[in-house]
Amino acid sequence: GNSVTQMEGPVTLSEEAFLTINCTYTATGYPSLFWYVQYPGEGLQLLLKATKADDKGSNKGFEATYRKETTSFHLEKGSVQVSDSAVYFCALGDTGGFKTIFGAGTRLFVKA
Amino acid sequence: KAGVTQTPRYLIKTRGQQVTLSCSPISGHRSVSWYQQTPGQGLQFLFEYFSETQRNKGNFPGRFSGRQFSNSRSEMNVSTLELGDSALYLCASSLVTRGGNNEQFFGPGTRLTVL
Numbered sequence: 001g002n003s004v005t006q007m008e009g010p011v012t013l014s015e016e017a018f019l020t021i022n023c024t025y026t027a028t029g030y031p032s033l034f035w036y037v038q039y040p041g042e043g044l045q046l047l048l049k050a051t052k053a054d055d056k057g058s059n060k061g062f063e064a065t066y067r068k069e070t071t072s073f074h075l076e077k078g079s080v081q082v083s084d085s086a087v088y089f090c091a092l093g094d095t096g097g098f099k100t101i102f103g104a105g106t107r108l109f110v111k112a
Numbered sequence: 113k114a115g116v117t118q119t120p121r122y123l124i125k126t127r128g129q130q131v132t133l134s135c136s137p138i139s140g141h142r143s144v145s146w147y148q149q150t151p152g153q154g155l156q157f158l159f160e161y162f163s164e165t166q167r168n169k170g171n172f173p174g175r176f177s178g179r180q181f182s183n184s185r186s187e188m189n190v191s192t193l194e195l196g197d198s199a200l201y202l203c204a205s206s207l208v209t210r211g212g213n214n215e216q217f218f219g220p221g222t223r224l225t226v227l
Contacts (some may be wrong), residue, residue, distance in 0.1 A: 034215060043116075043202055043218035044155075089155065093214070098167040099145060100204075100216055102155040 002027045006103035010068045013080055014111050021075040021106045023064075024089035032093040033057075033066050033073040039086045044055070047075075047088070085110045113138060116219035118203050124225045130191040133222045137184050137205030144186040145216065147176060149200040158201075161186055162208060190224075198226045 006023040013019060032051045036044040048057035050066035050073065057064050062077045068110065073090060090103040117136045125131050137144050146158040157170040161180035178188040184205075190197055200223050206218035 032214075036218075041220075043220045044204075045217075045218065046215045049215055098143070098160045098162070099157050099170075101157075102147075104154045 002031070002092060002094050004090050004092055004101055006088075006102040006106055007067070008104070008106065009087075010107040010109055012058075012109045012111065015055055015082055016079045017110075019075070019077040019080045019084075019108070021088055021108070023073045023075065025071050025073065025090075025092050025102060027071075027092055028096075030068075031095065034091040034093070035063070035073070035075050036091060036102075037086045038089065038090040038105070044089060045072050048103075080108070080110045082110045082112050084108060116203060116205050118201075118222050120222060122223045122225075124227060125193050126227050127193055127195060129193050130189065131188045131193060131224060132187055133201055133203075133224075135188075135203030135205075135219060136144065136185045137186070137203075138217055141205035141207050141217070142184050143206045143208050143214075144180055144184060145204045145206070146186070146188050147202045147204065148172075149166035149202055149221070150198075150205050155202070158188065193226045195226050198224060200224075 003026045034049045035047040037047045038044045048059040050057040053068035055066045087105045089105045119134045143162045145160040159169045164180045175191045180186045200221040202221045204218045206214045206216045
């Protein structure tokens, strides 16, 4: 079945460091891929998405490219800020199952 | 446009009781999904409703049930509560289009504590 695997956390970085959170997926067909972010005490919110191979999603300095050949959708940001501290979830849209499948989440701590 | 709202935000119950959680989706969104979030299991899919029909259900016991009303509002019910049901319950709505794979918009969640 469809699944998402993302790197375990927590990830701790200093402000202005480069961020990569790895995400790989298993799916039939061509699902859309998403990154969601959850700030403390809140629900999830969409950070970015890509709907087909080689698409690059971007938002707030974050980027991720849909790589079908490596079944990956790694999240990157060139310079993180303290305000980026949150839990990040990689996800894929399981159209046939009418649901979104989430990875386990990666907690990011950014130190000033 | 108002976001997804969930009520109540916090609940404390005792084992054996039952609970009903409510979710109001974004106006125009007809798909509503429910997820259980716990530190150990992460985000687990409970069920999805569209036009008052349950289209999919996750791997949860029958104590977990839900429904959707004609105005797309949804409720989920948990009967005979167990300690392990303590979790954040998240509701998400989405706009259903022909292409599928639509992003989900999440509410803030209901924090359920079972004592």
